[in-house]
Amino acid sequence: MQLYPFTAVLGANPDAADGLDDMALALVLNVIAPSIGGVLVRGEKGTAKSTLVRALTQILPPINVIAGDRFSTDPAEPQPLSPDGPFEADVAVETRAVRLVELPVGATEDRVAGSIHLERALAEGAVHFEPGLLAKAHRGILYVDEVNLLHDHLVDLLLDAAAMGQLTVERDGISVTHAAKFVIVGTMNPEEGELRPQLLDRFGLTVEVAAPREPAQRAEVVRRRLLFDADPEGFRGHYAEAEQRLRSRIEESQSRMASVEVTSEVLHTVAEVCSAFGVDGMRGDIVTARTAAAHAAWQGREAITADDLRVAARLALPHRRRRNPFDAPGLSDSELDELLPPNTGHTDPEPDPNPDGPGGGDGTSAEQGEAPSSDPGPSGSESVAHQPAPVGAGEPYKARLFTVDGLGAGQAGRRSRARTTTGHRIGATPSAAAATGIHLLETVRTAAPFQSARGRTRGRLILQASDLRRAVREGREANLILFVVDTSGSMAARQRMQQVKTAILSLLLDAYRRRDRVGLVTFRDSGAEVALPPTRSVDIAARRLDDLPAGGRTPLAEGLLATAEVVRREHLKDPGHRPLLVVVTDGRATAGADAVGRSRQAANYLAAQGISCVVVDCESGRMRMGLARSLAEHMAANHVWLADVNAQALTDIVRDATREGAA
Known part of the structure; x- marks a missing residue:
């Protein structure tokens, strides 16, 4: 080539x-x-x-190498570190x-x-x-x-x-x-x-x-x-x-x-x-x-x-x-x-707009200082003057761990239980000869009953390809974390939206550490939007989170159905990447005819798909209607109060309860 x-x-x-x-x-x-x-x-x-x-x-x-050596040993090396050695003083040398x-x-x-x-x-x-x-x-x-x-x-x-x-x-x-x-x-x-x-x-x-x-x-x-x-x-x-x-x-x-x-x-x-x-x-x-x-x-x-x-x-x-x-x-x-003092004879290279010669690449490496952001987002000059600035997130905290139910078989990560190539060994299964991770003990145990029939009287074990057993290991997998965020008017109060964004940012940080893919779906006014298709770049998700607008009615059903479509598409791309939905809402549904009925139907549909879900309840105040809890029941989801996303808050609750019991 x-x-x-x-x-x-x-x-x-x-x-x-x-x-x-x-x-x-x-x-x-x-x-x-x-x-x-x-x-x-x-x-x-x-x-x-x-x-x-x-x-x-x-x-x-x-470079010069010792002929026939599989480790490219330098013939001038006084003490070569090669398993193919030791080598003779007059060893043959080849140049490659x-x-x-x-x-x-x-x-x-x-x-x-x-x-x-x-x-x-x-x-x-x-x-x-x-x-x-x-x-x-x-x-x-x-x-x-x-x-x-x-x-x-x-x-x-x-x-x-x-x-x-x-x-x-x-x-x-x-x-x-x-x-x-x-x-x-x-x-x-x-x-x-x-x-x-x-x-x-x-x-x-x-x-x-x-x-x-x-x-x-x-x-x-x-x-x-x-x-x-x-x-x-x-x-x-x-x-x-x-x-x-x-x-x-x-x-x-x-x-x-x-x-x-x-x-x-x-x-x-x-x-x-x-x-x-x-x-x-x-x-x-x-x-x-x-x-x-x-x-x-x-x-x-x-x-x-x-x-x-x-x-x-x-x-x-x-x-x-x-x-x-x-x-x-x-x-x-x-x-x-x-x-450092300014350059004294060397200047940073400037690109030549008319380079000589016919050569080049199918691209070019970066010019200094001009690498664009992978997600520029809306600039301040393009924002509408009368639109209030989006509320930013507060300082992230250690988030509570949410996992997908059951035993998966996805890519190795640090979230949900799964069969992986790493982790503790829990068994063995038949394996092809070219496979890795051979379980030696189970291979010998499988071959042992057939040694007489294979003519073995003494000496080494007679093995066949059908004897091979591969280790079955259980570890942790990475997941697809889809954040489904209610940004309607009922959530738009500045303090509440800041709490919501802080919780999501904390969960994003947790997803970063656990090697998950993340996506972001928002719903407000009359529809839902995939604000961020699933990606491994948690940095981009965090930047999109800062720019989320809020206000309008609450199309809860549209948000859930848009999320179901994202899950369907991602399953076609990678069936082994199990999803976890994190729905952040107060449970209200106010957009369109029969908004409540349609939102329950959408929730029931997600439950029938067997998708693991968490509903983060953002309802506040003395008079709570329990709409998010009802939504979680229809989705067969785990219901969590917004404050309980903070792992430290849960620790404090348990500690206080323990002290009261002891008293």
């Missing part, structure tokens, strides 16, 4: 007037100094993230290109870390280690597209190996340690959900990318892509010299790294910057210092300047200053100006 040239992507050619943009620069700096810890690329779809990463291997110098290993989202831990060679175990009765993707990525690049959709324990495994430079595998009767030094590159679309702050911190650098907004640049991107599709060889030939110049400059920078001095003054400045931005832990300081040194080497210097520190801080610190899950990462130039 013909790969697109690295230097043909807008913003990825250091010889062009615009130089390297943040994404290309972050990739190059990681290649120069892999100890930086990789790069996370955040951005909308179609911005050349994958194109640029795949093209990276073409500009890297080739740097590998790019792509990790699929659905990969299992066995596939990533390695496990026993099952076929050889069955045929020979011996235990042999089958290397995983991390062994293949040693001395190369590990590319994880949509890293935010990967299971947390796999992300931890990858980042631990990248930080330690080695991997130890202990399972199924084997214990193997091998080298695993690679540059990890993760890409993600924030609209699909965020990485947790503790995982964000493990990536060395983070950059934001966006497609160009100027027509001239967009036209140039398309022109280059069309030329590449028409004549890949000719197109690549046009950029061959630029690719070679970049490759040579990277080699020189790698050699220069040993000469770059990180002085005490530089370390003190780095510490001041990290402290001023409230960076937790010491990883940010270490990565910033390493990045500054790599940038100095890239610029041909052996002394670190203020320009190197500014670039390093811009790439290494934005994602580390997030204080809670709903804070957007970012670092402004004005904030840096207060801590």
